[in-house]
Amino acid sequence: MAHLDTREKLAILADAAKYDASCASSGTSKRSSVGGKGVGSTEGMGICHSYAPDGRCISLLKILLTNSCIFDCHYCINRRSSNVRRARFTVDEVVRLTLAFYKRNYIEGLFLSSGIIGSSDYTMEQLVRVARTLRLDHDFRGYIHLKTIPDAAPELLEEAGLYADRLSINIELPTEAGLAKLAPEKNGTRIRGAMTGLKTAIDDNKDARKHYRRAPKFAPAGQSTQMIVGADSADDSAIVATAHGLYGAFGMRRVYYSAFSPIPDASAVLPLVSPPLLREHRLYQADWLLRFYGFAVGEVQDATDDGLLPLDIDPKTAWALKHRGQFPVDINRAPREMLLRVPGLGVKSVNAILRVRRQRRLDLADVGRLTRGIERLRPFLIAADWRPLALSDRADLRATLVKPAAAQMELFGS
Amino acid sequence: MTRITLASPDDFEGFRAAVRRLIAAGAPPESVVWQVAGADDDLLGNDAAVLANGPELRVAKAFPDLARRVICNRDPERFALLHRALVALQSRPKLLEDSADPLVRRLDMLAKAVGRDVHKMRAFVRFREVPDETGERFAAWFEPEHHIVRLNSGFFIRRFTTMRFSILTPGLCLHWDGETLSYTPGATRADVPDGDPIEATWKTYYANIFNPARLKIDAMTSEMPKKYWKNLPEAELIPDLIAGAARRTRSMIDASQADAATGPVATLRAEASACQRCALWRPATQTVFSEGPGDAVLMLVGEQPGDQEDLAGRPFVGPAGQLLDGALAEAGIDRARAYVTNAVKHFKFEQRGKRRIHAKPGIAEIDACHWWLDAELRAVAPKVVVALGATAARALTGKAVTISRERGRGTARPDGSELWITVHPSFLLRIEDPAAAALERQRFIADLRAIAARVAALA
Numbered sequence: 125m126a127h128l129d130t131r132e133k134l135a136i137l138a139d140a141a142k143y144d145a146s147c148a149s150s151g152t153s154k155r156s157s158v159g160g161k162g163v164g165s166t167e168g169m170g171i172c173h174s175y176a177p178d179g180r181c182i183s184l185l186k187i188l189l190t191n192s193c194i195f196d197c198h199y200c201i202n203r204r205s206s207n208v209r210r211a212r213f214t215v216d217e218v219v220r221l222t223l224a225f226y227k228r229n230y231i232e233g234l235f236l237s238s239g240i241i242g243s244s245d246y247t248m249e250q251l252v253r254v255a256r257t258l259r260l261d262h263d264f265r266g267y268i269h270l271k272t273i274p275d276a277a278p279e280l281l282e283e284a285g286l287y288a289d290r291l292s293i294n295i296e297l298p299t300e301a302g303l304a305k306l307a308p309e310k311n312g313t314r315i316r317g318a319m320t321g322l323k324t325a326i327d328d329n330k331d332a333r334k335h336y337r338r339a340p341k342f343a344p345a346g347q348s349t350q351m352i353v354g355a356d357s358a359d360d361s362a363i364v365a366t367a368h369g370l371y372g373a374f375g376m377r378r379v380y381y382s383a384f385s386p387i388p389d390a391s392a393v394l395p396l397v398s399p400p401l402l403r404e405h406r407l408y409q410a411d412w413l414l415r416f417y418g419f420a421v422g423e424v425q426d427a428t429d430d431g432l433l434p435l436d437i438d439p440k441t442a443w444a445l446k447h448r449g450q451f452p453v454d455i456n457r458a459p460r461e462m463l464l465r466v467p468g469l470g471v472k473s474v475n476a477i478l479r480v481r482r483q484r485r486l487d488l489a490d491v492g493r494l495t496r497g498i499e500r501l502r503p504f505l506i507a508a509d510w511r512p513l514a515l516s517d518r519a520d521l522r523a524t525l526v527k528p529a530a531a532q533m534e535l536f537g538s
Numbered sequence: 539m540t541r542i543t544l545a546s547p548d549d550f551e552g553f554r555a556a557v558r559r560l561i562a563a564g565a566p567p568e569s570v571v572w573q574v575a576g577a578d579d580d581l582l583g584n585d586a587a588v589l590a591n592g593p594e595l596r597v598a599k600a601f602p603d604l605a606r607r608v609i610c611n612r613d614p615e616r617f618a619l620l621h622r623a624l625v626a627l628q629s630r631p632k633l634l635e636d637s638a639d640p641l642v643r644r645l646d647m648l649a650k651a652v653g654r655d656v657h658k659m660r661a662f663v664r665f666r667e668v669p670d671e672t673g674e675r676f677a678a679w680f681e682p683e684h685h686i687v688r689l690n691s692g693f694f695i696r697r698f699t700t701m702r703f704s705i706l707t708p709g710l711c712l713h714w715d716g717e718t719l720s721y722t723p724g725a726t727r728a729d730v731p732d733g734d735p736i737e738a739t740w741k742t743y744y745a746n747i748f749n750p751a752r753l754k755i756d757a758m759t760s761e762m763p764k765k766y767w768k769n770l771p772e773a774e775l776i777p778d779l780i781a782g783a784a785r786r787t788r789s790m791i792d793a794s795q796a797d798a799a800t801g802p803v804a805t806l807r808a809e810a811s812a813c814q815r816c817a818l819w820r821p822a823t824q825t826v827f828s829e830g831p832g833d834a835v836l837m838l839v840g841e842q843p844g845d846q847e848d849l850a851g852r853p854f855v856g857p858a859g860q861l862l863d864g865a866l867a868e869a870g871i872d873r874a875r876a877y878v879t880n881a882v883k884h885f886k887f888e889q890r891g892k893r894r895i896h897a898k899p900g901i902a903e904i905d906a907c908h909w910w911l912d913a914e915l916r917a918v919a920p921k922v923v924v925a926l927g928a929t930a931a932r933a934l935t936g937k938a939v940t941i942s943r944e945r946g947r948g949t950a951r952p953d954g955s956e957l958w959i960t961v962h963p964s965f966l967l968r969i970e971d972p973a974a975a976a977l978e979r980q981r982f983i984a985d986l987r988a989i990a991a992r993v994a995a996l997a
Contacts, residue, residue, distance in 0.1 A: 135745075139747075142746070157697060157699040157700060174661075175758040175762040176748035177748055177753055177776055178750075178753060179756075179757025179758050182747060221739070227667075227676065228666070228734070228736060229664060385752055401752055476637040479636070480638045486638060490638035494637055
């Protein structure tokens with residue numbers, strides 16, 4: 125391999141990492157660099173330091189240690205048979221880049237992943253060395269997310285958890301059949317086995333810290349995973365069910381959905397179409413219904429048409445339109461669970477409504493002040509001065525709730 | 539009229555001391571004029587001193603937190619609004635919990651705007667290295683919307699405790715020397731020199747972490763409004779990244795098409811086994827790829843697998859295949875030495891009761907599958923290619939072909955091989971009149987004999 129300087133390597137190894145959706149830097153323990161020898165702090169809420177024109181937040185330096193890989197997964201740009209340029213960072217290069225970016229306030233920390241080189245253990249060892257150097261040699265207290273190699277030795281995963289805020293293993297595809305077809309060398313059972321290992325280690329650590337406050341923290345921001353959407357034939361119902369299983373079985377903090385996008389030198393097995401971004405968005409909305417709105421998996425699936433979430437309306441509206449009998453909801457009497465079902469009412473609005481309700485009855489104008497707009501809500505609500513007139517029986521209700529497609533913003537028109 | 543002058547636009551302590559006296563004196567909020575020293579042209583003066591020192595006010599714990607943020611908003615009404623809220627809180631202690639109350643709502647919005655500005659400053663401050671004689675030192679230029687520099691100083695100190703840095707803004711500048719915090723009056727952008735070489739590396743990162751296939755410009759601008767762009771080194775790349783996105787996406791797809799279609803037949807077969815390039819894969823049992831040596835001189839291309847082929851996973855094993863085998867033998871062609879494949883690799887059918895009835899593949903399906911046929915032609919590089927029937931002829935020539943006009947002679951293909959077109963064996967099976975069928979069979983065998991002669995000549 126010709127000699128590449130750090131910037132050339134960065135171009136290759138950032139390009140190779142861009143298919144990972146996760147860039148979160150939130151939810152870890154609170155730290156600062158006060159009293160330390162280095163830089164870095166984490167204060168709960170993550171910070172997005174920039175945004176790319178793809179709308180994704182740039183919070184972490186998200187790179188691969190190397191994009192060489194012994195695996196040949198069809199959806200992956202780094203697969204063995206792919207023709208992309210290969211590069212490999214040294215441990216020291218990653219450490220220096222992370223610190224240089226951090227000190228200029230470009231990033232919250234590092235998200236490091238890697239192609240498999242040599243063996244799983246060897247690769248994992250390299251990842252751990254980067255984290256260890258940052259933490260021990262440089263007293264770096266910013267955020268570190270390490271992508272975990274499923275087959276690596278448990279001791280390595282344990283050490284990784286001591287330095288990293290978050291560990292993740294990608295489930296890759298929503299179904300076992302998809303995995304077998306597109307990532308024949310990966311094994312769903314092994315992936316789930318590694319997730320179980322992480323969950324156990326995280327739970328044990330929480331338990332230990334209850335008894336010994338000084339026990340070192342293990343991956344305080346927990347574990348997350350990613351599913352590629354649109355590369356195989358799994359429908360939204362199947363994806364939601366898989367996600368629900370991942371949250372339940374492994375205590376995932378987040379499941380990320382990544383619309384499959386065409387990659388250079390892709391395998392011919394894959395569909396060559398634009399990434400289904402709207403579908404990805406609807407899946408995130410469905411995910412939120414599961415996690416914050418008290419929806420059961422079956423209820424989210426109920427919002428689909430033959431397994432696919434509608435693209436023209438959000439899943440909560442879709443569910444409401446299929447269960448019109450449960451509306452309108454009385455804003456002054458309904459329990460929290462039912463308020464959360466009203467399309468257009470978010471968790472914050474519902475909490476505010478409940479607070480106000482303790483003091484007085486709300487009218488429609490009050491609701492308007494607590495939400496992003498009353499028009500969409502009207503058909504679903506009863507307020508002190510408002511009762512919808514058979515609105516919820518209207519056949520054309522759906523059409524009135526579809527937002528007109530926003531024209532793309534003209535950013536650089538002459 | 540009571541005139542109160544505060545020391546600075548974010549002077550929370552001054553506001554607290556003054557408002558305490560105002561409430562004790564029972565001064566109505568609308569009778570108070572609030573000013574900031576140095577900012578307002580009005581006659582300066584502070585009437586708070588003449589008011590009696592008030593007792594400690596009892597207010598909800600949430601109020602000081604809210605007020606601390608509201609004070610930093612640049613809205614000139616902020617002091618009067620807070621005063622009004624304090625008066626109202628005396629008779630309605632839980633007022634702040636009523637987020638739908640117009641006054642509370644107004645204060646919440648002011649505080650929220652400050653919170654957002656604080657967050658954006660934490661996100662978008664960009665330090666540049668400006669080393670001096672004692673070593674590493676950093677400086678940044680930032681233009682906040684509200685008076686948040688003091689409110690936000692703790693964050694930067696907690697994060698960069700061991701660094702020496704300054705954050706310059708138009709209103710107030712903050713300096714941290716590793717131990718103490720100090721402030722100086724506002725500065726200008728020119729006070730922060732550029733030329734930090736790391737900025738180029740950062741831009742390299744920004745350009746490459748961006749995925750051109752998923753352009754979502756409004757998602758970007760809602761979180762990173764254009765007003766911040768002028769102080770973000772990476773933002774100057776945005777117009778070019780957007781303009782080049784469509785081209786880059788296309789080249790990603792082109793590159794993938796160009797590359798994936800190479801490789802030996804075994805690789806192609808393995809990849810094609812999971813092909814979903816058109817919808818035919820769904821009802822079909824499996825991809826039926828090819829049979830025969832990967833370096834054959836003769837390549838036979840049929841239409842698509844039938845019912846039996848779909849189940850067996852091999853081409854030409856059903857009734858048409860048996861007819862083909864017989865005709866090839868009679869023409870002196872060893873099928874085992876020919877590469878046998880189809881224009882379309884999945885069985886297209888209509889379900890009628892328990893039977894699956896063959897359906898003719900459409901142009902879209904032929905084109906989708908052309909990917910594989912092309913790859914096979916490249917991999918096998920046959921000298922003679924035979925199109926069996928109209929579908930294969932369409933796939934190989936790219937246009938509709940009248941077989942009766944084209945049969946019996948070879949034409950040169952762009953890759954140098956020779957193309958022969960003849961009927962599909964299933965055509966012979968469909969002729970009901972035995973005499974006509976026998977005649978057509980002889981014509982088919984005659985075509986195959988001519989082909990055999992060309993194969994022998996070219997091998």
